[in-house]
Amino acid sequence: MHELGITQDLVDLIVQQAAGRPVVxxxxxVGRLSGLDPEALRFCFGPCSAGTIAASATLEIETxxxxxxCQRCGATFPLExxxxxxxxxxxxxLDISGGDDLVLAAxxxxxCA
Ligand SMILES: [Zn+2]
Structure with missing residues (x-):
């Protein structure tokens, strides 16, 4: 399950971007073609974020x-x-032109009051 390492990297990125402020x-x-299982990411997020400023964050995952x-005619289309x-x-x-990655969207x- 490589989601664990990816989630760890993601938590590092989140902590870095939040710059000390608690993450809400x-x-x-998550792209369909990323090979990542959104449920596995969700599962890993808890232990990976424990003890960080992201520990109580709500995780929303959009697929x-x-x-x-198409390499021949250049048409683009959804690919499952x-x-x-x-x-x-x-x-x-065909070339994969999207939906093959994981993005920290927001x-x-x-x-601070
Ligand atoms: Zn074509």
């Missing part, structure tokens, strides 16, 4: 669909898996 909410965008681009066919021309040589920190 974290929103992640985004993959996107493919790494293998697929171009809906425009039927070509099977970070909400406690505002």
């Amino acid at each position: 909410r974290v929103r992640l965008r 985004v669909p993959g996107q493919g681009r 898996d790494y293998v697929g066919l171009c809906p425009a021309c039927g070509n099977s040589h 970070l909400e920190v406690e505002q």
Whole structure:
């Protein structure tokens, strides 16, 4: 399960960006083609954030669909898996053009009064 290391890196990034302010909410965008399991990320977030300023943060995970681009005709289209066919021309040589990564979409920190 490589989600553990990824979550650890993510918590480090969150802690760095929050710059000492307690983190209230974290929103992640997980691409369908990232190979990451959102539930595993959620599971790892607790132990990884324990003892940090992100320990009580609410974790929101948004799943985004993959996107493919046809190498022959250049059409872009949603892609559920790494293998697929171009809906425009039927070509099977596709590039992954989106939805294959994990993005820290938003970070909400406690505002100083
Ligand atoms: Zn095509």
